[in-house]
Amino acid sequence: MGSGMSTLPPNFVFKGALATLLVLQLARGRRPLATAALLAANALAFYRPGAIGRILPEPELVGFNPQLLLNERYRDYLQQLGFLGLGELLVEAFLLPPFYHVDEGHLLSNMAFLLSMGARLEASMGTAEFASMTTALLGLSRGIAVLLSKGLMILLGHDVAACYEYSSVGFSGVIFGMEAVLAWSYGHPVVLIGRWTFVPAKYAVWAHLFVLRALPRKTNFLGHLSGLLAGIVYHYCWRLMKRCSSINRNATTTIRSMALLPTRFAQKLLSSVTTTAAAAGDDDRHRRDEGYPHPRVV
Template sequence: MHRRQKGSNIGLFLLLSQIFQVGVSNIPPVTLAALAANVFLFLQPMKRLDKTCISVTECLYRRDWHRLYLSPFHHVDDWHLYFNMVSLLWKGIKLERRLGSFWFGYIITIFSLLIGVVYMLLELAVAELLDVPSYKQSCAVGFSGVLFALKVLNNYYHPGGSSNVMGFIISNKYACWLELVAIHLLNPGTSFAGHLAGILVGLMYTMGPLKMLMKACSGGFRSQTDFSEQRNRYNSENFRYPGYPSHSSRDYSMYTGGLNEEEQVERALRNSLNDRGPRHYGNERRPYGFWLPPEEPSVEELRRQRLNRFERW
């Protein structure tokens, strides 16, 4: 969420250039549709920004609920659009491929509405606690609140790694909190409450009841992640060899190196591409992934080795 004045269209051209560099065919459908909707509404806004931005006064008190779904998809200027959409491009590619297009589109829809509600509650709470009514009139637009929520999801589904935020190397798990403060300090015109609302909604999904509620309201639909989790749970708990005792709590990380299914496949492919020519592992631990034993010597090779042994004697 953001509040700036509209400028040139250089950011729009850079965004289009970035999209074509990635390749339209490489962008999943929901991510591409969200990009297209934001660009279209930037070029042809449905209403003026003062009619689309969300605030406690306009939305809650005056009951202009249309602002809940209009505010995330309208941007103040081309640079505002550019930075938000580039972030959406990379987060969307990773998350939509992981979760599936239907579920990712469902997340975008629910998050866009819910973040607006949480934003108003935060502004209302601050206004009442500090006795500053101006917070109720604070009006914001933009997609960055949703992007902060997607960042929480991305760190949840792709754990590990670190980020450089203002020269500080910090785990991706906590990077969103440092970015929340850093963005507000570097650009005071941004909406701190809007970004915080995004983080809170993301945490409600990954650590709270939001994901369960969304599943209940989706009519039993399961995302690709659910099928993957169910398959992994079946493979690790329910499969039994005949004649062997059950070990429901058995640790299989010793066989997988602690890697999940996707990481095992990626490691196997990397090993197969790097495996050029003979290697001798000896007593060293073999690399993860698919591994084939050395070829058995032919009859002629065995015969030659036997003759050489006799010659040495």
């Protein structure tokens, strides 16, 4: 049996598990196109096949660290890594880190959560809106992480920077944002302990955040918290835009109705005058007919 196990192709377990999850989603009648595209992007960035490996930067050069923008010492470190301009900084320190992962276990756990929540959100929101939401979460989570890091530096001093000397990678921050959107927008009770213990989805998201923090493996609490807050911000901004859109539609309808009032009044007035004139003409013809009867033909 040992020799039989050694003949398995590399990454067999991961690819089989991911394919099984995707087949289960398809069997439920879901066609999560944007979610499948995100899965493919993460897998390609991790395995780097063929020409993709030559195009993408090396994993050692990719990582998100808020201190890179807040501390001069980290800017010098950034220059030592070979970042030459703002474009490379945006790509290698902001855009690519969510699609890079430390190992296959890290990738599999993130992709399992992404496939589960992404398929549900995409089915509810539609592919286009889901894709725009994911893009917004990518930017919001990064911006909130920088703001939180700056706040910690102001409150605790520059010594707190030592806690964030490592760079983070992985899609978990965006996944926390999706989980928050799912809980706040489509909240349902979730089973947390046993069979009959229900916890509101909003509280379950926070519990998930702190449970991951308590685990012995190294996790980026700041990145997860930033993603969760990004999801909450997106939810309320989305509700505000929907409400403003509804108000705009109602206001447009009201303004259109008010603008058409003179036209409608003129139409009613013209119709009334025409009806009165027609009635007067009919009455006049009726009186003439009574005074001058038509001759009879014998």
